[in-house]
Amino acid sequence: MPATDKTVELPPVPVRPSAPGPSAAPGPSAVPGSSAPGAHPATLDAREVSAWFGDHKVLDRVSLTMPARHVTALIGPSGCGKSTFLRILNRMHELVGSASLAGQVLLDGEDIYDRGRRITHARREIGMVFQKPNPFPAMSIYDNVLAGLKMNGVKATRDERDGLVEECLSKAGLWREVADRLRQPGGALSGGQQQRLCIARSLAVRPRVLLMDEPCSALDPTSTRRIEQTIGELSAEVTIVIVTHNMQQAARVSDQCAFFLAEQGTPGVIVEHGSTEAMFDHPQDPRTTDYVQGRFG
Numbered sequence: 001m002p003a004t005d006k007t008v009e010l011p012p013v014p015v016r017p018s019a020p021g022p023s024a025a026p027g028p029s030a031v032p033g034s035s036a037p038g039a040h041p042a043t044l045d046a047r048e049v050s051a052w053f054g055d056h057k058v059l060d061r062v063s064l065t066m067p068a069r070h071v072t073a074l075i076g077p078s079g080c081g082k083s084t085f086l087r088i089l090n091r092m093h094e095l096v097g098s099a100s101l102a103g104q105v106l107l108d109g110e111d112i113y114d115r116g117r118r119i120t121h122a123r124r125e126i127g128m129v130f131q132k133p134n135p136f137p138a139m140s141i142y143d144n145v146l147a148g149l150k151m152n153g154v155k156a157t158r159d160e161r162d163g164l165v166e167e168c169l170s171k172a173g174l175w176r177e178v179a180d181r182l183r184q185p186g187g188a189l190s191g192g193q194q195q196r197l198c199i200a201r202s203l204a205v206r207p208r209v210l211l212m213d214e215p216c217s218a219l220d221p222t223s224t225r226r227i228e229q230t231i232g233e234l235s236a237e238v239t240i241v242i243v244t245h246n247m248q249q250a251a252r253v254s255d256q257c258a259f260f261l262a263e264q265g266t267p268g269v270i271v272e273h274g275s276t277e278a279m280f281d282h283p284q285d286p287r288t289t290d291y292v293q294g295r296f297g
């Protein structure tokens, strides 16, 4: 995936104000028909995660805690394993035939890879928004939002569905733009609107964590700002982990950052992680300094 929007030689970047404490925001209300009533943001804890494609090891014993109600940004040069790590966090890595992994991923203390846990359960609790907006193009905006519920076999009344569509589109920052054309196809929206529709679709199943893999890299600056605003608004009710090549974006949206690096053909590791402020203003490792200041990557 290309690093198209990385700015070289950045001045110090103003960072996002600190995240609220754990008691600052209530969880969302129960979802009509959802099997996860009262779902609330969860802490994701990756412990000693290693990953391979065939015999090519691409991550080596990566540990990272992604606290509930925080936005964690994964940063680092191309090929260091950020997307692989993200996909391990909701069991998408195993969709690749040659892929394998070691380690644990705990969702509020429970390992999502435990034998007894169903893969669909992990994917519902830990949603994913991709680099390229991927709504169902011929499906209406309304039905796009509800697509995840249908796939999970959740039944809801017309009123419940209407309420959920409005709620999720509002949270994704799209409601006012589409309220009068909910029956139009999702594919008729602009790229930025499509991405917000995908966010609304993810929210409809009440995920406890939302993973975002370079969600703005295909968008113009205005749409990017709108998505960033949406991330800020959502972070009170869903834990967010975002991969971004854009250092200014990492500084604007995240509470903490993890800097990944794969040096000279070695597997990716986390060189340094910490509060976004610390990572940008006084990083401990000179490689972090060089990266966040745009000297490489």
Ligand SMILES: Nc1ncnc2c1ncn2[C@@H]1O[C@H](COP(=O)(O)OP(=O)(O)OP(=O)(O)O)[C@@H](O)[C@H]1O
Pocket (backbone or CB within 6 Å): 001, 002, 053, 058, 076, 077, 078, 079, 080, 081, 082, 083, 084, 085, 096
């Ligand atoms: N499906 C795959 N099959 C084989 N190797 C893969 C596959 N996906 C990724 N890799 C390899 O795994 C390593 C990590 O890739 P990954 O996409 O996770 O890095 P990244 O940091 O997200 O890169 P980028 O910033 O360019 O998206 C790379 O060496 C890549 O070539």
